[in-house]
Amino acid sequence: MREFDLSPLYRSAIGFDRLANMLDNASRNDNQPSFPPYNIELMGENEYRITMAVAGFENDELNIQSESGSLTVTGQKKEVPQDRQYLYQGIAARNFERRFQLADHVKVVTASMENGLLHIDLIREIPEAMKPRQIQIQ
Incomplete structure (x- = not known):
C-alpha cells in the first residue's frame, strides 16, 4: 500500500483526526497474518x-x-x-x-x-x- 502524508489534513481540518488515524492504521496493517x-x-x-x-x-x-x-x-x-x-x-x-x-x-x-x-x-x-x-x- 502507498504511504500517504496526512500532515496537511491535521493542519487544516478539525475533528477529522480519527479518520486520519484510521487511514494511518490501515496502511500499517498490511503485515496482518x-x-x-x-x-x-x-x-x-x-x-x-x-x-x-x-x-x-x-x-x-x-x-x-x-x-x-x-x-x-x-x-x-x-x-x-x-x-x-x-x-x-x-x-x-x-x-x-x-x-x-x-x-x-x-x-x-x-x-x-x-x-x-x-x-x-x-x-x-x-x-x-x-x-x-x-x-x-x-
Whole structure:
C-alpha cells in the first residue's frame, strides 16, 4: 500500500483526526497474518457478515470481543493428545488473532458456528438524532 502524508489534513481540518488515524492504521496493517481466511459480506443496507474458516476449532476455543470500534476474534487451540501421530497434517491447528476496525454505530449482533465456519453478524444502527429529518416550512 502507498504511504500517504496526512500532515496537511491535521493542519487544516478539525475533528477529522480519527479518520486520519484510521487511514494511518490501515496502511500499517498490511503485515496482518492471512490465517484464518475470511469473507466480509454486505447482507443488507446496514447489515454485514464476517465469515471465518475455523475448521478444527470448537466453540470454547474461540473468543469474540467487541470494544471501542474494534472487533477481535481469537482462537486458542487446546493441547493435541500425544497418542496421535500424523503422517500429514494439512488442517491448521495454530492459534490466531484477527482484528477488524468497526465504523461508528456498527455493533455485533450474533455469532454462530456452522460446518467449520464462524459467522459474525453486524449491524449499523444510526441514532435517531443523526438520521436526516424533514424540516417543515412555516
